[in-house]
Amino acid sequence: MSRISTYNHRLLPWLLLAPQLAITLVFFVWPALQAVKQSFLIEDAFGLSSEFVWFDNFNELLHSEAYYSSFATTFIFGIGVTLLSMCSALLLAVMADRVIRGAALYKTLLVWPYAVAPAVAGVLWMFMFHPTIGVMTYLLELVQIRWNHSLNGHQAMLLVIIAAAWKQISYNFLFFLAGLQSIPRSLIEAAAIDGAGPMKRFRDIIFPLLSPTSFFLLVVNIVYAFFDTFGIIHAVTQGGPGSSTRTLVYKVFDDGFIGLDLGSSAAQSVILMFIVGAMTIIQFKFIERKVQY
Amino acid sequence: MATLNLKNLKKTYANGHQAIHGVDLDVREGELIVMVGPSGCGKSTLLRMIAGLEAITEGTLEIDQRRVNDLEPAERDIAMVFQNYALYPHMNVYNNMAYGLKNRGVDKAEIDRLVRQTAAILELDALLERKPGQLSGGQRQRVAMGRAIVRNPKVFLFDEPLSNLDAKLRVQMRIEIKRLQRKLGITSVYVTHDQVEAMTLADRLVVMNGGVAEQIGTPMDIYNRPQTPFVAGFIGSPAMNFIQAQLHEGALTLGDQTITLANPPDFNGAVVVGLRPEHMHRKPDYAHQLMLHIDLLEPLGADTLVYGRIGGSGDELVVRLNREFRNLDNQAILPLYFDCDELHLFCAKSQQRIN
Ligand SMILES: Nc1ncnc2c1ncn2[C@@H]1O[C@H](COP(=O)(O)OP(=O)(O)O)[C@@H](O)[C@H]1O
Ligand SMILES: [Mg+2]
Numbered sequence: 001m002s003r004i005s006t007y008n009h010r011l012l013p014w015l016l017l018a019p020q021l022a023i024t025l026v027f028f029v030w031p032a033l034q035a036v037k038q039s040f041l042i043e044d045a046f047g048l049s050s051e052f053v054w055f056d057n058f059n060e061l062l063h064s065e066a067y068y069s070s071f072a073t074t075f076i077f078g079i080g081v082t083l084l085s086m087c088s089a090l091l092l093a094v095m096a097d098r099v100i101r102g103a104a105l106y107k108t109l110l111v112w113p114y115a116v117a118p119a120v121a122g123v124l125w126m127f128m129f130h131p132t133i134g135v136m137t138y139l140l141e142l143v144q145i146r147w148n149h150s151l152n153g154h155q156a157m158l159l160v161i162i163a164a165a166w167k168q169i170s171y172n173f174l175f176f177l178a179g180l181q182s183i184p185r186s187l188i189e190a191a192a193i194d195g196a197g198p199m200k201r202f203r204d205i206i207f208p209l210l211s212p213t214s215f216f217l218l219v220v221n222i223v224y225a226f227f228d229t230f231g232i233i234h235a236v237t238q239g240g241p242g243s244s245t246r247t248l249v250y251k252v253f254d255d256g257f258i259g260l261d262l263g264s265s266a267a268q269s270v271i272l273m274f275i276v277g278a279m280t281i282i283q284f285k286f287i288e289r290k291v292q293y
Numbered sequence: 294m295a296t297l298n299l300k301n302l303k304k305t306y307a308n309g310h311q312a313i314h315g316v317d318l319d320v321r322e323g324e325l326i327v328m329v330g331p332s333g334c335g336k337s338t339l340l341r342m343i344a345g346l347e348a349i350t351e352g353t354l355e356i357d358q359r360r361v362n363d364l365e366p367a368e369r370d371i372a373m374v375f376q377n378y379a380l381y382p383h384m385n386v387y388n389n390m391a392y393g394l395k396n397r398g399v400d401k402a403e404i405d406r407l408v409r410q411t412a413a414i415l416e417l418d419a420l421l422e423r424k425p426g427q428l429s430g431g432q433r434q435r436v437a438m439g440r441a442i443v444r445n446p447k448v449f450l451f452d453e454p455l456s457n458l459d460a461k462l463r464v465q466m467r468i469e470i471k472r473l474q475r476k477l478g479i480t481s482v483y484v485t486h487d488q489v490e491a492m493t494l495a496d497r498l499v500v501m502n503g504g505v506a507e508q509i510g511t512p513m514d515i516y517n518r519p520q521t522p523f524v525a526g527f528i529g530s531p532a533m534n535f536i537q538a539q540l541h542e543g544a545l546t547l548g549d550q551t552i553t554l555a556n557p558p559d560f561n562g563a564v565v566v567g568l569r570p571e572h573m574h575r576k577p578d579y580a581h582q583l584m585l586h587i588d589l590l591e592p593l594g595a596d597t598l599v600y601g602r603i604g605g606s607g608d609e610l611v612v613r614l615n616r617e618f619r620n621l622d623n624q625a626i627l628p629l630y631f632d633c634d635e636l637h638l639f640c641a642k643s644q645q646r647i648n
Contacts, residue, residue: 186379189346194393194440195367204392208383 032273038266057267066243067251067268074226074247077161081225085165086217089172090210094202096173097180107177114170118228122235125163149237153244156237160245163236164229172217179213180206219283227276248272294322295357295370295447295480297343302352304338304504312338314504315352323478325471329491330501330527336484339501340450343482344373356447367396372441373450376457378433380425386412386436387421390443397444411443414473431462438470442477449474449481455490467493488528492516500524520646522639525567531598533637536566536608540638549605552581554633558648560640567637570598570613579630585610587627590620599627 039057043050061067092110099106113121128136131148140147149156183206191201230249233239239246239254246254248268256265297320304313312335320326328336341347343354345366354362361369372393380389387408394404412418415435425433434454441449454470455463471494474481485491491498492512500508500515500523508515508524519525525533539546543557547566573583583603591598597619599612612629620627638648 184377184379186375186377187381189344189366190373190375190379190440191381191392192346193344193366193371193373195396196392197367200396205381 035266035269035273038262039270040263041266042263053263057263058271061264061267061271069243070246070248070251073157073243073245074249076157077164077229077245077247078222078225080157080161081164081168081229082218082221084161085168085221086172086214088165089169089217090176092169092173093176093180094206096177110173111170113167116167118167118231119235121167122160122163122232125159125166125232126236129159150241153241156241156245160229160233160236164225164232167232168221168224172221175213175217176210179210183209215286216283219279219286223276223279227272294478296320296322296355297448297480297482298353298355298358299339299343300353300355302339302342302354303350304335304342304347305350312504313342313350316499316506318499318506318509320480320482323480325474325481325483325494325496326499327483327485327491327495327497328499328501329485329488332486334501335504336486336501337452338504340373340452340482340484343448344371344450345369370447371450372444372446372448373452374437374441374454376453378425378437378454378457380433380436380440382425385422385424386417386428386439389425389436390440393440393444407443411439414442415439430458431466434458434466438473442473445477445479447480449479451481451483453485454483455485456487463490470494488530492528498528500527502527518646519567519637521644522565522567523644525637525639529569531570531611531613533567533569534608534610536568536603536606536610537641538564538566540564545636547583547606548603548608550583550603552633554636555580556634556648558638560638560647563641564647565639565641565644567639568610568631568635570611572635573612573629573631575614575618575627575629577628577630579632581631581633583629583631585612585627585629587620587625592616592619601627 040052040054041050042053042056096103096106096110116124128134129147129149131137131150134147137147147155149159187205187209188201191205196204226247227249229247230253233245233247233250234253237245239250249272252265252268252272255261255268259265297318299316299318299320302313302316303311305311316339318326328339330336338347342349345361345364345368349362353360356369356371381392384392390408390411391404394407399407408421409418412421415438417432417435417439420428420432420436425436428436434457437454451470455466458466467490470483483494485494495512497510498508498512498515499506502523508520510518512528515524515528519528519533522535526535536547539562540554540557541561543554545552545554545564545566573585585599585601585603587599587601588609589600591600593616595616596613597616599614599618599620601610601612602608603610636648637646639645640647
């Protein structure tokens with residue numbers, strides 16, 4: 001006997017799916033296809049005519065010094081943001097896990113930065129470190145550090161890393177805290193009886209048990225740093241000085257809307273789509289296997 | 294082997310709740326002490342104070358005559374078996390057992406020898422490479438035991454270690470624990486809410502109630518001479534019957550009947566009479582008689598439990614009779630016989646034993 005229910009309406013399932021499909025098609029698939037199409041074309045400077053050029057746009061990118069340097073910038077930025085935000089969040093979560101009085105208030109305050117829009121977060125940090133009027137600039141001056149991120153590429157990179165990481169700490173914090181709280185207290189107590197001090201307990205018990213959470217956050221943070229930080233970079237440095245904070249995503253914008261090289265910009269978008277796809281596959285593969293412990 | 298001394302131990306939690314109201318206990322070398330009591334009476338709290346997992350608010354705790362109040366759990370040289378076993382899920386059985394030794398700087402070859410020797414005792418040899426997630430409940434329990442034994446600690450602490458097992462395995466592990474404890478001769482404190490487990494395991498029992506040790510003694514002492522109605526009702530199954538009664542000049546009035554006690558205590562007034570279900574009989578070989586108005590029969594197989602009341606008193610009674618009693622003729626009133634030596638008399642006011 002078949003247990004699969006049969007519907008007489010062939011149309012009904014499609015009708016029910018239609019809204020979701022429409023949204024996906026209009027807002028995701030169509031623009032993506034447009035980008036793919038555009039990546040095979042070269043337009044003249046006035047946008048009046050376009051020519052089909054096969055893989056010329058990609059070819060050009062792969063031979064472009066600037067593109068590789070943007071890759072490098074993105075890696076440095078991505079690793080910096082991921083490390084900084086995950087380490088700070090873990091530290092805060094470990095401390096929050098121990099707080100007994102006022103724990104709710106503490107946690108709420110830590111989650112707030114997540115509600116701040118990226119551009120606003122960028123502007124906030126930009127003002128704090130503003131070369132002439134910034135509070136932090138003034139304080140750094142007192143310890144003999146000259147801060148001017150509009151001239152110094154390293155400082156600019158450091159600033160966008162801090163700003164981007166700051167916004168992501170809340171998210172990581174919530175996951176780490178949930179992870180910590182799901183570790184049974186008796187495990188920690190057993191380790192204490194087994195002669196492990198606080199540092200050793202963290203290294204041998206807590207950290208390994210957090211590894212599924214950490215891996216999940218690692219992927220999420222890299223994706224965030226690579227693709228979701230346009231607003232912050234735009235507000236703080238506009239990719240400068242020079243191209244020292246021009247990440248791949250920012251370069252797409254720069255080349256497409258400032259340089260008006262739509263073909264190259266589209267080709268870069270297509271490459272980014274592949275990278276996101278690959279990362280998603282890696283993440284799903286690992287989540288399926290649950291990160292062994 | 295070590296002694297363990299609790300001197301007027303008290304515990305008040307951070308929220309102001311006083312969980313332990315002063316407990317005194319001297320545990321001899323190699324003795325197995327069982328703390329038993331209803332849920333929430335403070336058993337775990339007391340055990341965790343001994344382990345060093347809860348701070349001691351007041352009083353002194355000594356292991357081997359040395360005050361250990363302010364020592365970390367690791368420095369007290371104790372081992373604990375937790376209710377949920379608390380095995381490290383990411384380490385295999387071997388490393389679970391080796392972890393405590395590694396932390397104490399024992400050298401590798403010695404660790405290996407100790408772990409394998411312990412595994413052999415507990416029949417865990419074949420499981421050393423497995424992770425806890427790949428073990429059955431009983432096997433996890435044994436690994437938890439192994440982790441405790443391997444370090445050869447001064448004191449073993451057990452917090453309801455069998456409560457997550459099914460009934461059959463529980464009996465089996467209970468016997469195994471007792472055998473192991475005898476063999477190793479390690480001073481142990483065992484916490485349980487199960488009075489059968491308590492009776493069968495204990496060298497001495499500590500019956501706890503509301504953060505107080507109500508009575509300390511051997512299982513038979515406590516069964517034979519419970520000092521309070523609480524202890525009397527907690528130890529023994531089915532629980533002891535209690536009847537409100539009056540004692541006057543050696544004459545005990547239970548409902549509408551009065552019996553004369555052979556060895557009356559020097560007491561007049563309201564008393565609570567305790568009489569165990571197994572101490573009422575159908576054969577008239579005993580000095581005293583009471584009439585039971587039968588409500589209900591509960592055949593258990595080997596025995597039959599009879600529920601009822603005695604005339605003139607509202608107190609419900611349960612009697613444990615031989616399975617041959619089937620009450621086929623629908624008797625409403627059953628004459629039962631008992632010995633007045635089996636009566637436990639408590640002052641109704643002070644709740645203390647008077648005979
Ligand atoms: N961390 C704590 N803070 C406040 N009260 C607690 C805490 N732990 C236990 N208690 C209270 O102390 C009493 C004894 O608890 P516990 O020792 O766990 O009981 P048992 O193990 O006998 O069931 C209970 O009333 C419990 O609610
Ligand atoms: Mg308990």
